[in-house]
Amino acid sequence: MSELAPARRRWFLLGxxxxxxxxLTTQTAARLLDLKVLGDVNVTLAFLASGFHVALTSFxxxxxxxxxxxxxHRGRFVWAPLGLALGTAALTLWLHGDIAxxxxxxxxxxxxxxxxxxxxxxxxxxSSQKVARPTTLEQVALEVAGYAGILGFFxxxxxxTPRKVGAFAAALHQVGLSTQIAAVLLSLVAMVLxxxxxxxxxxxxxHLLCSxxxxxxxxxxxxxxxxxxxxxxxxxxYLVFMYSLSMARGATVPKLSPIALTFMGLAGSILLMxxxxxxxxxxxxxxxxxxxxGLVMAHFVVDASVWRLGEPTQRAYVRKAFSFIWx
Amino acid sequence: xxxxxxxxxxxxxxxxxAALTLxxxxxxxxxxxxxxxxxxxxxxxxxxxxxxxxxxxxxxxRVRFDRPLxxxxxxxxxxxxxxxxxxRPIVIRIPGGVAGEVSLSATDQVIEVTLDNxxxxxxxxxxxxxxxxxxxxxxxxxxxxxxxxxxxxxVLP
Numbered sequence: 001m002s003e004l005a006p007a008r009r010r011w012f013l014l015g016x017x018x019x020x021x022x023x024l025t026t027q028t029a030a031r032l033l034d035l036k037v038l039g040d041v042n043v044t045l046a047f048l049a050s051g052f053h054v055a056l057t058s059f060x061x062x063x064x065x066x067x068x069x070x071x072x073h074r075g076r077f078v079w080a081p082l083g084l085a086l087g088t089a090a091l092t093l094w095l096h097g098d099i100a101x102x103x104x105x106x107x108x109x110x111x112x113x114x115x116x117x118x119x120x121x122x123x124x125x126x127s128s129q130k131v132a133r134p135t136t137l138e139q140v141a142l143e144v145a146g147y148a149g150i151l152g153f154f155x156x157x158x159x160x161t162p163r164k165v166g167a168f169a170a171a172l173h174q175v176g177l178s179t180q181i182a183a184v185l186l187s188l189v190a191m192v193l194x195x196x197x198x199x200x201x202x203x204x205x206x207h208l209l210c211s212x213x214x215x216x217x218x219x220x221x222x223x224x225x226x227x228x229x230x231x232x233x234x235x236x237x238y239l240v241f242m243y244s245l246s247m248a249r250g251a252t253v254p255k256l257s258p259i260a261l262t263f264m265g266l267a268g269s270i271l272l273m274x275x276x277x278x279x280x281x282x283x284x285x286x287x288x289x290x291x292x293x294g295l296v297m298a299h300f301v302v303d304a305s306v307w308r309l310g311e312p313t314q315r316a317y318v319r320k321a322f323s324f325i326w327x
Numbered sequence: 328x329x330x331x332x333x334x335x336x337x338x339x340x341x342x343x344x345a346a347l348t349l350x351x352x353x354x355x356x357x358x359x360x361x362x363x364x365x366x367x368x369x370x371x372x373x374x375x376x377x378x379x380x381x382x383x384x385x386x387x388x389r390v391r392f393d394r395p396l397x398x399x400x401x402x403x404x405x406x407x408x409x410x411x412x413x414x415r416p417i418v419i420r421i422p423g424g425v426a427g428e429v430s431l432s433a434t435d436q437v438i439e440v441t442l443d444n445x446x447x448x449x450x451x452x453x454x455x456x457x458x459x460x461x462x463x464x465x466x467x468x469x470x471x472x473x474x475x476x477x478x479x480x481x482v483l484p
Binding site for chain 1: 330333334335337338339341342344345346348349394395396397398444446447448449
């Protein structure tokens with residue numbers, strides 16, 4: 001066992017915690033204090049947490065240790081991303097840019113993807129805290145929190161939700177709020193049970209944090225602030241995971257080093273920024289914007305495949321790269 | 328049945344139970360007192376609270392709630408107009424919805440307007456025809472461009 005492992009575990013958890021809470025802190029501070037530096041910080045966070053974090057997924061296409069996984073699952077690594085990019089582009093063209101329902105599906109998947117990452121966060125927290133893996137009750141609380149976030153999102157004023165959904169926004173908000181409260185209550189019950197069973201650890205607090213991941217939707221009156229708190233938190237969490245992975249793998253494979261990863265992020269985010277700019281390519285009748293949405297959804301698919309810790313290949317890969325967590 | 332499916336089914340049951348709260352909780356109803364501050368309402372382009380309510384400042388004041396307004400509702404206002412706005416049409420609209428018009432006298436009166444909210448907005452917008460400052464009328468030193476003074480707003484389902 002490495003002597004550095006406990007310290008690395010602490011730093012990793014600290015990084016994840018900061019990633020989760022930093023956007024809430026900086027966004028709130030920017031609204032309370034009129035400081036230019038806070039605005040700059042939030043712009044930087046927005047950049048890192050949007051296209052940049054999505055582009056980091058390209059790491060998995062260069063990873064030699066995942067070559068066999070890519071070969072066995074061409075559907076997830078090749079055909080699904082291609083199909084999503086081309087299919088969504090074709091769909092937006094066919095709909096002549098009237099894509100409210102496409103965006104609704106996209107955002108629902110995006111928020112579900114956010115919460116799936118929180119399941120991963122909890123698995124890592126459990127292992128690094130040396131406590132039992134998430135119980136069924138804890139998993140239900142996290143899942144419920146994800147549904148609350150999706151329901152609340154569609155009730156957020158100002159988003160391009162379809163007209164038919166918008167008419168039910170008040171009801172969606174109400175059900176979302178009740179669901180969010182249920183998620184937090186379930187988390188608190190799970191916390192009591194775990195503390196009784198295992199004694200003190202940071203795990204229950206982490207679980208409460210992840211169960212309240214979307215709570216800003218129901219607490220904060222500012223739509224932009226509510227969305228930014230969790231969207232940026234998700235992106236920053238992903239950066240912590242990917243740079244930790246890159247530091248472990250880059251030591252022996254230079255093309256996977258943190259510097260290489262940063263270039264992947266920059267190149268990919270420029271591509272996504274250009275594709276996602278609906279004004280720049282208005283001649284494409286939103287076809288390129290559809291491709292942008294498809295590429296982001298491809299990130300959901302590839303990511304879900306690689307971090308599937310229930311599968312032996314992925315579990316072995318992650319455990320090796322994050323050996324300090326499991327030591 | 329695998330564990331993930333069990334978790335998903337149990338979670339959907341929780342959401343279904345949460346949906347039952349719709350049966351006994353009104354979606355959005357209640358009276359907003361403009362003389363008070365509220366954690367659930369933001370007054371944009373409105374002045375500070377005064378003992379009777381608060382004045383709008385500028386041409387496009389907005390009241391923003393912390394949750395979406397119902398798809399169709401009646402807004403009951405206790406309000407007055409200032410200066411050149413007395414008797415002139417004041418537009419009330421939910422963003423994306425059809426506008427309603429009211430006219431107000433110089434003293435508080437109760438008016439009702441029916442509003443549609445097709446996009447699930449949480450805001451009510453007002454368009455004030457002639458914001459005017461008391462200073463410009465030689466009344467006092469108040470330089471704020473006042474339009475309407477609202478004492479309360481009720482959302483009636």
